[in-house]
Amino acid sequence: MELDDHAEDLASDLGVDKEEVKSDLQNLVEYSVPVDEAKQSLRRKYGDGSSGGGATPSAKDVAEITPDDSNVTVTSTVLTAGKRSIRYQGSDHVIVEGRLADETGVIDYTAWEDFGLSPGDTITAGNAGVREWDGEPELNLGESTSLSFEEESLDVPYEIGGDAQLADLQTGDRAVTVEVTVVECERRTIDGRDGETEIKSGVFGDESGRLPFTNWEPAPEIEEGNSIRIENAYVQEFRGVPEVNVSEFSTVSDLDRAIDVGSAASTMGVGDAVRTGGIYDVELVGNVIAVRDGSGLIQRCPECYRVIQKGQCRTHGDVDGIDDLRVKAILDDGTGTVTAVLDDELTEQVYGGTLEDALEQAREAMDQAVVADAIRERIVGREYRVRGHLSVDEYGANLDAEIFEESADDPAARATDFLAEVDA
Numbered sequence: 124m125e126l127d128d129h130a131e132d133l134a135s136d137l138g139v140d141k142e143e144v145k146s147d148l149q150n151l152v153e154y155s156v157p158v159d160e161a162k163q164s165l166r167r168k169y170g171d172g173s174s175g176g177g178a179t180p181s182a183k184d185v186a187e188i189t190p191d192d193s194n195v196t197v198t199s200t201v202l203t204a205g206k207r208s209i210r211y212q213g214s215d216h217v218i219v220e221g222r223l224a225d226e227t228g229v230i231d232y233t234a235w236e237d238f239g240l241s242p243g244d245t246i247t248a249g250n251a252g253v254r255e256w257d258g259e260p261e262l263n264l265g266e267s268t269s270l271s272f273e274e275e276s277l278d279v280p281y282e283i284g285g286d287a288q289l290a291d292l293q294t295g296d297r298a299v300t301v302e303v304t305v306v307e308c309e310r311r312t313i314d315g316r317d318g319e320t321e322i323k324s325g326v327f328g329d330e331s332g333r334l335p336f337t338n339w340e341p342a343p344e345i346e347e348g349n350s351i352r353i354e355n356a357y358v359q360e361f362r363g364v365p366e367v368n369v370s371e372f373s374t375v376s377d378l379d380r381a382i383d384v385g386s387a388a389s390t391m392g393v394g395d396a397v398r399t400g401g402i403y404d405v406e407l408v409g410n411v412i413a414v415r416d417g418s419g420l421i422q423r424c425p426e427c428y429r430v431i432q433k434g435q436c437r438t439h440g441d442v443d444g445i446d447d448l449r450v451k452a453i454l455d456d457g458t459g460t461v462t463a464v465l466d467d468e469l470t471e472q473v474y475g476g477t478l479e480d481a482l483e484q485a486r487e488a489m490d491q492a493v494v495a496d497a498i499r500e501r502i503v504g505r506e507y508r509v510r511g512h513l514s515v516d517e518y519g520a521n522l523d524a525e526i527f528e529e530s531a532d533d534p535a536a537r538a539t540d541f542l543a544e545v546d547a
């Protein structure tokens with residue numbers, strides 16, 4: 124549904140002017156409030172009594188709540204509560220996000236009012252809104268929610284607080300606490316929503332792995348080589364991989380212990396890896412089943428560095444291209460496929476020659492496709508171990524390779540398998 128249709132929907136439901144509703148809606152959506160949430164919040168603003176249905180909804184266990192419920196009453200323990208700022212109608216608005224649990228299960232929530240929630244609190248939320256996110260129900264605690272704190276705590280089988288290891292973090296996680304070493308860090312000036320601002324970005328590491336981060340309000344403790352504890356960070360997707368966000372509401376403190384940054388990437392099946400939606404550091408093993416077009420000897424635009432065809436950049440028109448080497452290899456392990464993207468150095472390795480050699484070969488053949496053909500001949504049908512950043516987005520599943528080496532898994536067993544296939 125287009126924004127226009129949503130606005131029409133709301134306007135007719137609420138009996139208010141469509142243009143007014145539309146501009147409010149646009150505002151919220153621009154600041155990445157999901158459209159369903161934005162609509163719900165506008166229903167509250169324009170006073171639609173219907174979502175409450177009048178009577179207090181019946182009490183439910185967490186596990187019983189489904190996206191089909193519109194409103195519920197639920198008693199639960201606050202596992203995490205993290206503040207985050209969003210822009211709403213031109214001004215900053217602080218929301219609290221986290222997870223609630225009872226004996227039966229866990230559910231994410233967003234509080235639009237400051238109820239003063241802290242981890243460990245046991246609360247009853249009367250008339251909490253339910254919305255669907257990624258097929259799962261989530262709770263909205265807002266103006267129409269009556270919230271009370273319970274004396275008696277629940278015995279929940281979940282850990283209170285947001286302690287996590289980097290390898291376990293997923294896009295959408297809120298109020299997480301991590302203890303990490305700053306592996307890489309740089310200051311950058313970006314064009315933010317309040318004009319130019321300075322931020323820090325880089326890579327965190329802990330025993331479990333590594334993840335990129337952005338520090339929106341530069342904390343002095345975040346410097347390369349430092350070991351730090353961060354409370355109340357959140358995880359958002361950036362360029363197809365999860366990223367730790369350290370905001371003005373996060374607490375950063377120095378740690379007096381060193382943290383060993385694990386060097387092992389998580390190894391998983393291709394299918395499982397793709398289903399995670401993106402991993403910063405992962406190792407996949409599979410057969411190269413094809414080398415895609417746009418591999419081998421290629422030309423890039425000198426302005427934007429994108430790959431060009433026949434001297435034409437889509438943005439910059441007729442340009443004098445820069446020669447480069449690249450491979451886009453389709454890796455398949457039987458559970459799924461990804462495109463492994465090799466930079467110039469890795470491409471030189473699999474090609475067995477330099478850029479000069481490639482240019483020479485192309486000149487002799489009067490066809491630059493011979494370079495991709497040579498690479499194809501070398502790698503298609505062989506098994507490789509590939510480590511790098513996996514991003515999954517509208518461009519597909521791409522593994523930006525840092526390591527690309529022929530798999531050394533028991534060659535004898537592979538030979539036997541191969542012979543069995545040939546015999547069959």
Ligand SMILES: [Zn+2]
Binds near residue numbers: 429436439
């Ligand atoms: Zn260009």
